[in-house]
């Protein structure tokens with residue numbers, strides 16, 4: 307009996323050493339940034355670029371960050387959008403139109419960890435769209451660079467069934483989006499190799515234990531199946547925090563090279579259970595600098 311218990315505890319220690327939960331990081335000592343997620347309705351990239359639908363259109367075209375004009379107003383934006391009549395779809399589904407979270411980012415042993423505090427028991431999916439600021443609009447417009455008027459559920463979708471994409475993947479971008487005007491496979495491949503895509507990194511909180519989510523967005527949103535996600539990419543619950551981790555360097559398609567001395571940006575999204583596509587809460591862009599030393603510092607616009 308005693309012997310067995312001894313064997314078990316050695317096993318347990320080994321398991322603890324191997325699991326991401328065993329991270330020695332003390333999150334209480336890592337400084338965070340408040341991120342407010344809000345309901346964006348059907349405000350597409352195209353809407354934001356056109357003055358008749360967005361008073362800040364000139365700013366977006368000149369690459370002024372959304373934060374410059376709206377930072378701190380996210381909750382108000384979320385409730386204003388959710389209360390307009392055509393957005394009843396969101397009101398019926400129940401959850402609040404905004405949510406305050408804190409984001410902490412830290413590097414340890416060649417892994418980068420993103421910790422988000424979310425209300426206990428929360429389910430659904432949390433995801434980031436991450437860029438090393440290779441795509442021209444990531445730093446200033448975050449998620450909106452991939453949110454088009456003809457995406458499924460958006461105003462001009464017209465049965466097209468398009469997931470998120472980047473305008474750079476299309477030959478003909480109009481006021482209603484780029485439709486099916488895809489660039490050639492060779493051109494898309496060249497864009498991918500030039501880092502012209504957004505990485506999707508997240509956590510599925512609807513399963514127990516929580517599971518990592520990974521993919522990328524270029525001409526469409528391309529998600530990896532769980533069994534295809536490389537080792538080291540992980541998501542865990544850790545005392546009220548959801549911690550999403552990945553190695554700084556991953557030799558697989560759709561993973562941004564996270565080398566020190568660079569600026570990065572991300573947009574965060576939360577889909578509550580049953581919510582799909584555009585019915586979600588999102589953040590304005592969040593930027594951070596990853597120093598050669600591995601230290602992470604948030605950048606304020």
Ligand code: HEC
Nearest residue numbers: 349354361362365366370371372375383386387446447450
């Ligand atoms: C140069 C300033 C400026 C920039 C940059 C800017 N906006 Fe705006 N935006 C405005 C103004 C002004 C309004 C109209 C007043 C209001 O509703 O706050 C507005 C309105 C909005 C609305 C409200 C629509 C509604 O139905 O209530 C949303 C959502 C929005 N902007 C999102 C964004 C996003 C996302 C970005 C970044 C991609 C952005 N804005 C960048 C100035 C700006």
